[in-house]
Amino acid sequence: MPARRRPPAGSRTELPPLKILRKIFLLQAAYYVCAAVLILFTTVVYGAPFSLDLIFGWDSLRGDTTIGWMLGLVWMLNCFISVIFLLLFVSRSKLIPDFALTIHFLHLIATTLYTHSLPTNLLWWGLQFASAAMMTFLGMWACQRRELEPIKFGGHGGSTQAGPSQASDDGQQESTFGRGRGRERSMQEYEMDDMKHTGEHAV
Template identity: 80%
Template sequence: MAGRRRLPAGSRTELPPLKIIRKILLLQVAYYAGATVLILFTTVVYGTPFSLNLVFGWDYLRGDTTVGWILGLVWMLNCFISVIFLLLFVSRSKLVPDFALTIHFLHLVATTFYTHSLPSNLLWWGLQFASAGMMIFVGMWACQHRELRPITFTGLEGSSQAGSSSQQTGGDSQQESSFGRGRGRERSLQNEYEMDRLKANGEHAV
């Protein structure tokens, strides 16, 4: 009977499929939530009615209208906000490109199903490539910056401080004991000197 093939250490618990799917869903919901809030705020300020076509449609992203350019800026701002969620949910720089590209691919699928047609606007495609590239670049930089932060060990610092304090107290006690022994030796020498003087005076008197 052939032996069972052993998997490498950490391969079972590193990124299980259910965990990957959960992270993708959370990132996609956060991506659309951020875009919806920004677009809703923009429509209120601009004075235009809000509709889901502004979120899932592609026909409004046009280069010959003010609304199209405003939507483009809003989507680019949303990609920077999505970097925060990548930092929270992914937190590993080598996985950022996969999740960022997955977010934009699912957005393409959602847009195609919502409009029943494949996007044919060049500004929409250019915006997706620019947003994905910016999300990957900023996301990897943020994750690497957090991975390279120095780690402080409070336990080792406390033990080193305790060791230094114990060494200091030990040195003080040794100094005190040596000082005490020195004083005792001086007293014994003084007593011997006085005894010798008494003996010498007694011999002179005889």
């Protein structure tokens, strides 16, 4: 029976499909909740009515109106905040591009289904590409920074490091003490031999 090949790292065995779907759902929900809060705050400050068209619609992002530019800035701010969600839920730099592009792809599907038409606004498309690129770059940078942090252990490092040196010091002391005892013993034997020779000459 041929031996089974071990699946490569990063495959489905390492990140199961159900776990991937759960992460996608959490990221998408956090993306829309954060966008809704930011857009609601912007409309309250600006004095404009809030509606789902500002979230799922594409015709509100226009370059000839103030609310259109404000929405563009809000979506870019939402992109920066979503990097934190990527860092919390994904936390692996090589998976960041997949999840970041999935978020924007699902947003495209939701916008198309909500408006019953494919977005034709160039500002909307430019905003999506800029948001996806920024989210991917910042997410990978943040995850790599966390991956490269040194691993910190508890306070037992000093005692573990001191163990071998202390053992070597004890060994050196014991060997020195042994050599000293041997040297002292040889001196006593030498003195006893001298006393014996002196006694024989006297007799």
